[in-house]
Amino acid sequence: MSALDDNIAKLAPHLARIGETGFLNHIGGVAQPAVSGAWFETTSPTDDSVIAHVARGDAHDVDAAAQAAKAAFPAWRDTPATTRKRILHAIADGIEARAEEIALCECWDTGQALRYMSKAALRGAENFRFFADRAPSARDGQSLPSPSLMNITTRVPIGPVGIITPWNTPFMLSTWKIAPALAAGCTVVHKPAELSPWTARILMDIAEEAGLPPGVWNLVNGMGEEAGRALTEHPEIKAIAFVGDSSTGSAIMAQGAATLKRVHFELGGKNPIIVFDDADLEAALDATIFMIYSLNGERCTSSSRLLVQDTIADDFEVKLAARAKAITVGHPLDPATEVGPLIHEAHRAKVMASFETAVTEGAAIAAGGCRVGDTGQFVAPTLFTNATNDMVIAQKEIFGPVLTAIRFSTEDEALALANDTPYGLTGYIWTNDITRAMRFSDGLEAGMIWVNSANVRHLPTPFGGMKASGIGRDGGDWSFEFYMEQKHIGIGTGPAQIPRLGV
Known part of the structure; x- marks a missing residue:
């Protein structure tokens, strides 16, 4: 058995x-x-x-x-x-x-x-x-x-x-x-x-x-x-x-x-994960994958917007797409499954509607963008690239295994993009420059911020968000x-x- x-x-x-x-x-x-x-x-x-x-x-x-x-x-x-x-x-x-x-x-x-x-x-x-x-x-x-x-x-x-x-x-x-x-x-x-x-x-x-x-x-x-x-x-x-x-x-x-x-x-949240070119890129890749595709992407603290520095974006997005395509979608009771079905047919339809929106807005679907199978509410882990922060897919909470990648050039631009959303729940910063990490954390409009880390719960600390x-x-x-x-x-x-x- x-x-x-x-x-x-x-x-x-x-x-x-x-x-x-x-x-x-x-x-x-x-x-x-x-x-x-x-x-x-x-x-x-x-x-x-x-x-x-x-x-x-x-x-x-x-x-x-x-x-x-x-x-x-x-x-x-x-x-x-x-x-x-x-x-x-x-x-x-x-x-x-x-x-x-x-x-x-x-x-x-x-x-x-x-x-x-x-x-x-x-x-x-x-x-x-x-x-x-x-x-x-x-x-x-x-x-x-x-x-x-x-x-x-x-x-x-x-x-x-x-x-x-x-x-x-x-x-x-x-x-x-x-x-x-x-x-x-x-x-x-x-x-x-x-x-x-x-x-x-x-x-x-x-x-x-x-x-x-x-x-x-x-x-x-x-x-x-x-x-x-x-x-x-x-x-x-x-x-x-x-x-x-x-x-x-x-x-x-x-x-x-x-x-x-x-x-x-x-x-809700439309939380950014910001990856600078001086970060530990393999660890940042692991964190990006985990924080959007685990729990089916149905989590308020998911890192649903990737802000990646343009000097590393090409390679980072290629690796991200390959990893997303390799994620195991399957029966939730199978220990090998990494992404199970979404909660309900209506929610699956809502998540999948973002695929058409992305294409209409000019973004590319680098991975996923489709239903998996004909039975149950399974959706492939999806990656949007060539996106800008003013697109609906970058502003609206999708609440599924869907990541929108946006490129930036400078720290100031990254901070402006990160804060340009109605939400302010979490933020994830990847850089080996501790001074930048402190400076960026101070300016980031979010109730919880993790630096060089995924979301790690510590019960004595405050959990909650700003804005919407x-x-x-x-x-x-x-x-x-x-x-x-x-x-x-x-x-x-x-x-x-x-x-x-x-x-």
Whole structure:
């Protein structure tokens, strides 16, 4: 039996079990269908087969979940931080115990290659452990004495929060948002993306088995314009954490305005990787390939624009095209696969529309530019060359395995090109001139910058973008800043010096 056949056999019982029950909402500790009785289907992009029926929640289900989160909030807020820490570590243990199941199900649900999703569960467990260990210090404050007052600060959890997660790497991103919310003492209503609901259900089950009290974490499936909008508008939900595209983030901000809802957005990107002629070119080539074609190119931090110095561009682009053509596109459960199918037929069509746009604009397709096979949503890793930064393919987020190469002559030109986009999530700089690297990093409009490196996650550091790429930061104490309110207490330290009126 091949490794692929073995993984398909391992997936089969999980598919059978889910096929019997479907994906239910989970509100106040009870798994339940939508109040309306409505369902929708979720399919695998590998062969478009139906995975399961999913409860189609709407405003009624969101209201029930919000009320459950509100009722559970006081007790969870007042639960000793050491207890919250223990429960979150137990969730991490449960994730690790079901790591293989999570990986297989996420691959089938999203089309992501197993070589990457095999690590998704472990990264999710790491998120829970990281914030679990910080729960006891989440409310720590400062002492800021003044001549007449002992001023102290503390933090308190903001209340029930809504978390809306995307269809790309949904398991890891769900843990990235939910773990700090729970550690801070907030309760949660989670709406996963309708295109990838499977591992959200697994995660919910793990949390309950770990001893999380009913109502602390609630799950509502559904469409963005139904369940998602109801969540962003609900008056009992005090904040919304959202990962997705920039236009949806803008809509959520408008929807939450009436209730003065706090928002945290991790949005799109058109991130540049800038390669100077003094760089380690083989390492830069590896990084360019990895940061656009891994995870099917469906990642907000992908390096989708290559800015390459004209003195090395000819050779660099030839090598890049050859490497792109050699990438293995195939079944997501095959360990040899490097790029799997895109999430859905509609998204594949959107990505492939950029091929015609590129040719119309005058760019060349040096690799890919086509569908792979007739079944499933497979697209060949694609490279556009002869591009300029004013083209649509250089400005619009494609969100697939598609790279646009643009040439530059000078450092100043490279910086202007890098910043000439509505987005500002990440940037990747390749040069052996450390002075240039520091100077360029200072001028680059991006929330996260890596020099001579791919995107390497370090949990204590801030994660987030500028401009249309988002609002706020995840990671370290920055996550607690979003899920908690600052409180100042001033205590008089001497005889009260209060002006007397009306005497």
